Amino acid sequence: MSAPATMLAVCGLTAGYVVPVLGPVSFTLARGEIVGLCGPNGSGKSTLLAALLGNARIFGGEINKAPDTVFSLQTQRQPPVAGVPLNGAELLALTAAAADGLPPALAACVGRRLDRLSGGQRQFLHLWACLQAPADVVLLDEPTNNLDPDGVAHLAGALRARAAGGAGLLVVSHDAAFLAAACDRLVRLGGNDDAV
Numbered sequence: 001m002s003a004p005a006t007m008l009a010v011c012g013l014t015a016g017y018v019v020p021v022l023g024p025v026s027f028t029l030a031r032g033e034i035v036g037l038c039g040p041n042g043s044g045k046s047t048l049l050a051a052l053l054g055n056a057r058i059f060g061g062e063i064n065k066a067p068d069t070v071f072s073l074q075t076q077r078q079p080p081v082a083g084v085p086l087n088g089a090e091l092l093a094l095t096a097a098a099a100d101g102l103p104p105a106l107a108a109c110v111g112r113r114l115d116r117l118s119g120g121q122r123q124f125l126h127l128w129a130c131l132q133a134p135a136d137v138v139l140l141d142e143p144t145n146n147l148d149p150d151g152v153a154h155l156a157g158a159l160r161a162r163a164a165g166g167a168g169l170l171v172v173s174h175d176a177a178f179l180a181a182a183c184d185r186l187v188r189l190g191g192n193d194d195a196v
Contacts, residue, residue, distance in 0.1 A: 004030040007069060007137050007168040008052070012061035015044065015051040020059045022047045027187045029137065029168040034159055036183035037172045043190025045172040049073065049139045052170075072135035074127055076142045081114040081122065088112060088125045097132030101161070103154050120146045127155065131162055138162060138169045144178050156182040 007029050014023035022044025029035050037045045050056035052063060053071060072095070088110035092099060099110050106124055114122055123146040131138055140159075144152050152175070159182050163169055173179050179186060 004032050005066060006030050007066050008170075009064040010048075010052075010061070011064070013048070013051065013058065013063060014060040015047055015056045015058050017047075017057055022051070022056075022189065023059075024061055025187065025189060026061075029170055031136075031166050031168055032163050033185075034163050034169040034171060034183045036179040036186045037170060037189060038174070038176070038179060038186055039189035045189055046076070046141055048189070049141055049170070049172065052137075052139065066136070069137055070135045071137050071139060072130045072133040073139045074130035074141060074143060076145060078119075078122055078126055084113075084115060086114050088114060088117065088121075091125055092129050092132070095129045095133035097129045099128075101132075101158065102128060103151065120148060120151060123147060124151055124155070128158075131158055136167060138167050140169065141172045142174065143171065144173060144175045152178055 009028045011026050012024040013026070014020045016022060021042065025048065027035065037048060039045055047056050051058055053073060089099065091114060092110065099107050106121055109117060109121060127140070127143050130140065143155060147155065156178065159169055159171070171179065171183060
């Protein structure tokens with residue numbers, strides 16, 4: 001049996017905006033693998049995701065991507081929805097995500113407008129839209145924000161299912177228990193070995 005294909009290879013990457021805030025960091029992400037990124041605030045976790053998408057300045061090192069790699073990104077900040085007549089099913093349709101597999105209580109709410117859902121319900125729908133999008137690499141930035149314990153457990157299972165389907169997942173989180181439950185391995189940023 002051959003080893004899974006490498007989707008990303010980050011080598012000695014230093015990145016930031018005006019000045020470097022990340023690195024150097026090196027790691028790989030294989031198809032079907034879930035890698036957690038951990039470290040203290042300011043260590044460059046979100047900046048790393050931005051650099052992978054070409055939205056941060058690379059000061060040194062390199063990022064190698066498998067040819068034609070398609071990314072999906074969930075950010076920490078949800079877009080404002082007050083007064084926007086968009087419901088959960090329409091949000092999922094934007095990324096070609098199906099409602100199949102959502103927690104039953106949330107699946108029952110997909111026809112409701114987003115501005116009439118709780119913060120946790122909106123968070124999970126945004127996560128689901130990103131997670132189920134037709135992408136090779138899924139990037140999640142603090143996905144457990146606003147989720148209750150049942151939502152966190154369901155999310156961990158959904159990540160495993162997505163990885164089993166062949167995607168590579170890169171997960172930024174301060175939730176040590178979630179990272180331990182959901183990830184195959186961790187990459188520590190900021191030189192703080194006790195961050196997780």
